[in-house]
Amino acid sequence: MQPAYTDTYYSRTTATPERYPAAAGRIEADVCIVGGGLAGLTAALKLARSGRKVVLLEAQRVAWGASGRNGGFVSAGYATGLVAIERRVGPDQARELFRLSMEGVEIVRNTIDVLGIRDAHSVPGIAKALRYDSRGALKQTSERQQSEFGLQLRYLPRDEVRELFISPKYHEAVLDEGAFHFHPLNYARALAREASRLGAAIHEHSPVVAADLDGARKIVRTKSAEIAAEHVVFTTGGYTGGVLPALQRSFLPIATYVLLTEQAPELVQGAIRTRAAILDDRRAGDYYRLVDGGNRILWGGRITTRTTDPRDIAALLRREMVTTYPQLSDLQVEIAWSGLMAYARHLMPQIGQWKPGVWYCTAFGGHGMNTTAIGGTVIAEGLTGESDRYRLFAPFDLAWNGGIFGRAAVQLTYWSYQAADAVKEFRAR
The missing domain is CATH 3.50.50.60 (FAD/NAD(P)-binding domain)
Structure with a gap:
């Protein structure tokens, strides 16, 4: 078999x-x-x-x-930002590359429609949420992308964010209404x-x-x-x-981790009151969304250069979830898994x-x-x-990945991102 x-x-x-x-x-x-x-x-x-x-x-x-x-998020962009791409190839080619990423979103969307893939369970909306006040930078960036690329972005101030994500952690967000999430x-x-x-x-x-x-x-x-x-x-x-x-x-093969909670609709929807997926904008952050008709949370996060699963994978991710949403302290994990991504x-x-x-x-x-x-x-x-x-x-x-030195550099960079994120969150309190 x-x-x-x-x-x-x-x-x-x-x-x-x-x-x-x-x-x-x-x-x-x-x-x-x-x-x-x-x-x-x-x-x-x-x-x-x-x-x-x-x-x-x-x-x-x-x-x-x-x-x-994976998390099942379908949105424009790359693992690195537009500014970094511009520094490498210039603004004109960077814009062409970004438009290709937008085309990729439409390829997936159109394929679902043309082939009638109902079991892809496509749900519109991905929100990028910040754990600090960007002092206008997030709104400015979203307005630039709206103007240059026609993305369907809607800025969410703090009050609206906290109506959708019942967490003290988030300060503002941008909702990409043209993005979606699905069953990959x-x-x-x-x-x-x-x-x-x-x-x-x-x-x-x-x-x-x-x-x-x-x-x-x-x-x-x-x-x-x-x-x-x-x-x-x-x-x-x-x-x-x-x-x-x-x-x-x-x-480099980089591991990321995902959990699925138990079925608990009242508990889940008491914390997350939107069917849009949420992408925590921390560079060392989390990504999560409701699945199973809003009855469960699929929560992903953390990366590591180790290619074997830690024994406490579920506990590690659950700690992140409960820290973000303390009201989910009684929500149990049903399964957790990992997968290797390729990062240049x-x-x-x-x-x-x-x-x-x-x-x-x-x-x-x-x-x-x-x-x-x-x-x-x-x-x-x-x-x-x-x-x-x-x-x-x-x-x-x-380009060469740096071998063992590349792995060490990636892990050290991730830890530095976590530290920088923690400092931003502390200052936002």
Whole structure:
């Protein structure tokens, strides 16, 4: 019997039972995609629609990794801010990149509509909440983004914030009414289902063990199969192996943690009186939303460079939840889980062509729901010659992740963020 998904809220509420066979034998294809997360599935679907013969290889199950066990937030932007992107590439290219992130949101939204993915359970609204008074900076930033990009943002002053989030911690927020949150695993499985219907061959439990990427026809090998293709697209993330060392060295696997509370509608809705998701704006902050019809809280937060779960994962997250909402002190945790995201040092996705016929699309940590969609799309466009928009990401290439020193730097940076956040909160009291 094939192993199941990691035990999460999403795996417990998976809508459909389909499985895909492991790859076997000699297979000819136009494109071989390595990685069955949202980026790979988006590319597979677009390429299948264009008539390409696609083979997708997934080491575990479709969307088994971060793609199927994240917070489910779909909003514009990247893991780093617009100002940081401007410093690296200039204002014009930064604006183009931001608009691509907005397009990623619309790709997900339109796909849900076109395919009728009711089990994606899309809910509008994501609020970015601050634990201090920004003295006009938050409102100014939101007004700039409204003016430049047409985002549907609404500033929420302190009184309105505390009517929606019954917590003494929050001072102001911005509600992105064009963003939404959803069930990422059901969405990903619907992508796989549609790509398969259009002729893409999807293979689960087919980890790649070797690849010859130098010839005109690339050869990708699993334990039981050999795939020959003109193009190979690597769309793996935090669980990437060593088949393409340049890719594995270019980002760090970072763990994040999520819990699901017990079912307690009165208690839950007495603390959170909005169906919008909440993104705590602390750089070391939390993200959470109501699920199961508003009866439970899905709460995520904390990051670490360790790739094994701490024993007290549920207790750590629950402490954050109760500190924010003391009235939830009696609310119990039903399950907790973790997942590995891929973060590059520049905090941008890595999207491009490594050599002729070899493409990469990865490092979506922190903002993957929109960037996986646009990443898979622009790679498919580049491969077919429809556009060269993937080149906009060229300044954010496969830079070395720093190895063990990179891991230490990331963890130290996260701890420094936590300290800075604590100082801001203390001053706001």
